[in-house]
Amino acid sequence: MxxxxxxxxxxxxxxxxxxxxxxxxxxxxxxxxxxxxxxxxxxxxxxxxxxxxxxxxxxxxxxxxxxxxxxxxxxxxxxxxxxxxxxxxxxxxxxxKKVYFEEVEEVEVAEETAIDENSFTMTVAAVKTAIHGLPHGYRTVLNLYLFEEYSHREIAEMMGITESTAKTQYMRAKEKVRQIVKQQNLIH
The missing domain is CATH 1.10.1740.10 (RNA polymerase sigma factor, region 2, helix turn helix motif)
Structure with missing residues (x-):
């Protein structure tokens, strides 16, 4: 109440x-x-x-x-x-700024594979750093989907790209974040 x-x-x-x-x-x-x-x-x-x-x-x-x-x-x-x-x-x-949003052919986006999270540690700071290090196109799609909660269809419409491109860039951005964090863990 x-x-x-x-x-x-x-x-x-x-x-x-x-x-x-x-x-x-x-x-x-x-x-x-x-x-x-x-x-x-x-x-x-x-x-x-x-x-x-x-x-x-x-x-x-x-x-x-x-x-x-x-x-x-x-x-x-x-x-x-x-x-x-x-x-x-x-x-x-x-x-x-001429940010490049990579167009892709209509492709099937594979479901996310399980990650052994015990193999590396993801801290908030490491993830923020990794996201900041993404190419603009990847970072934009990741932010719009993950943080601003727009659908892939809405993102595609806003950015003038296909829905499959939005999905693919999101999946690639997440994978790139994982790679960057994993690499940071190997260095430290």
């Missing part, structure tokens, strides 16, 4: 802030920015791979949020709406 009351209060609060933003209230937009910027910055950083691009992308995305808040419909989730704008700006940033 308490959780649903909190959710209702948060929804009412968000609605109030959005209504104030639509009326041009600068303080309300600052509240909106403060509420969502940290999470959206993390998305930008994961997707772009560097602080400067993440900061620029976040700023551009929130400028678009500000410009378009009046078009936001009442029943739309504000967090999903902002996230979609942020992800699209991240993809645009990557396109400007």
């Amino acid at each position: 308490k959780a649903s009351v909190n959710n209702l209060n948060q929804t009412q609060l968000a609605g109030n802030v959005i209504d104030r933003c639509k009326k041009g209230d600068v303080r309300a937009f600052r509240e909106l920015y403060d509420a969502y910027s940290a999470a959206m910055y993390n998305i930008c950083l994961r997707m772009t791979g560097n602080v400067s691009d993440a900061e620029d992308t976040l700023q551009e995305a929130f400028i678009q949020v500000h410009r378009n808040i009046g078009k936001l419909e009442r029943d739309t989730s504000i967090s999903a709406w902002i996230k979609r704008i942020v992800v699209n700006h991240c993809l645009n940033t990557l396109r400007k």
Whole structure:
């Protein structure tokens, strides 16, 4: 019961802030920015791979949020709406940098094989380092699928690639992360 009351209060609060933003209230937009910027910055950083691009992308995305808040419909989730704008700006940033998304022929993607996790240790830091070391295309698909929870079909549509390419790049990215972590363990 308490959780649903909190959710209702948060929804009412968000609605109030959005209504104030639509009326041009600068303080309300600052509240909106403060509420969502940290999470959206993390998305930008994961997707772009560097602080400067993440900061620029976040700023551009929130400028678009500000410009378009009046078009936001009442029943739309504000967090999903902002996230979609942020992800699209991240993809645009990557396109400007000519990130290559490898197209593949229609191929069957094999099911994941079992890994002997006892043979090497995966720490959070090692996985983060490995993800950061991925080629942009792999990292983008991995982030969108694993962290942002988009489907392969949604990723394909957003990136202008086939669904099988999205699936293949995700599988290859995961394998590359495993290889990098395993190699790090052999060095240390």
